[in-house]
Amino acid sequence: MVEIDAVVKVYGDAGGYRALDGVSFTVPEGQFAAIMGPSGCGKSTLLNVLGLMDQPTSGSYKLDATAVQGLSDAERTHLRRDKLGFVFQSFNLLPRMTALQNVCLPMGYAGLSRKDRLERAHGLLARVGLKGKELRTPLELSGGERQRVGIARSLANRPRLLLADEPTGNLDSKTSVEIMALFRELHAEGMTLLLVTHDPGIAAQADRILRVKDGRIVADERPAAQPA
Numbered sequence: 001m002v003e004i005d006a007v008v009k010v011y012g013d014a015g016g017y018r019a020l021d022g023v024s025f026t027v028p029e030g031q032f033a034a035i036m037g038p039s040g041c042g043k044s045t046l047l048n049v050l051g052l053m054d055q056p057t058s059g060s061y062k063l064d065a066t067a068v069q070g071l072s073d074a075e076r077t078h079l080r081r082d083k084l085g086f087v088f089q090s091f092n093l094l095p096r097m098t099a100l101q102n103v104c105l106p107m108g109y110a111g112l113s114r115k116d117r118l119e120r121a122h123g124l125l126a127r128v129g130l131k132g133k134e135l136r137t138p139l140e141l142s143g144g145e146r147q148r149v150g151i152a153r154s155l156a157n158r159p160r161l162l163l164a165d166e167p168t169g170n171l172d173s174k175t176s177v178e179i180m181a182l183f184r185e186l187h188a189e190g191m192t193l194l195l196v197t198h199d200p201g202i203a204a205q206a207d208r209i210l211r212v213k214d215g216r217i218v219a220d221e222r223p224a225a226q227p228a
């Protein structure tokens with residue numbers, strides 16, 4: 001599903017900051033991989049490259065067998081919309097819009113009728129446990145509920161790959177457990193999942209842990225014990 005090879009990301013001009021320093025790995029379809037590493041080591045940069053929100057300085061990236069380098073901006077946008085969902089630490093919901101409108105937003109570009117969009121958004125909000133709260137705005141929802149909206153939105157265009165950058169980083173531990181149960185459910189249904197986390201308890205739920213340091217992968221491990 002994901003194949004990256006020798007990916008380098010330099011911020012700024014030549015001699016700028018090397019946030020990714022030759023990253024290579026592949027993630028097969030259906031795998032749940034956790035990405036761990038100290039603050040500033042390049043985790044978000046990596047996820048942004050994988051999420052087609054940022055382009056690497058060099059190296060190659062294949063997403064679901066499509067080579068990303070050399071695509072036009074429009075082609076990249078289409079690929080992102082068709083293949084990827086992204087979940088953010090700070091939810092990134094539009095504050096003046098309802099949960100329903102936030103979930104519908106990414107579908108706006110996908111050529112669905114208004115009725116189909118609403119139907120799908122209602123279904124997604126029900127599946128993340130927000131039935132009855134569709135018309136609330138983010139301010140009228142708890143942190144965990146906001147992240148549920150974020151997850152529903154990430155699923156709006158039925159992605160094959162879900163990228164999540166510290167999705168429980170702003171949540172208390174009980175809420176984190178609930179949000180992780182949702183991710184585990186998606187994984188059980190076959191979703192490929194790449195999740196950045198600081199929490200060893202969360203990483204232990206993954207099939208695999210990639211450890212990043214100074215812009216490089218320094219370890220590629222299986223978690224010691226798989227929880228039930």
Ligand SMILES: Nc1ncnc2c1ncn2[C@@H]1O[C@H](COP(=O)(O)OP(=O)(O)O)[C@@H](O)[C@H]1O
Pocket residue numbers: 011012017019037038039040041042043044045046
């Ligand atoms: N847009 C940017 N411009 C310049 N430097 C950046 C930018 N984004 C991130 N960096 C730098 O790249 C490094 C990696 O950042 P990041 O990927 O956000 O790390 P992490 O998510 O692991 O905390 C940091 O030193 C950060 O300051």
Ligand SMILES: [Mg+2]
Pocket residue numbers: 043044045165
């Ligand atoms: Mg980060």
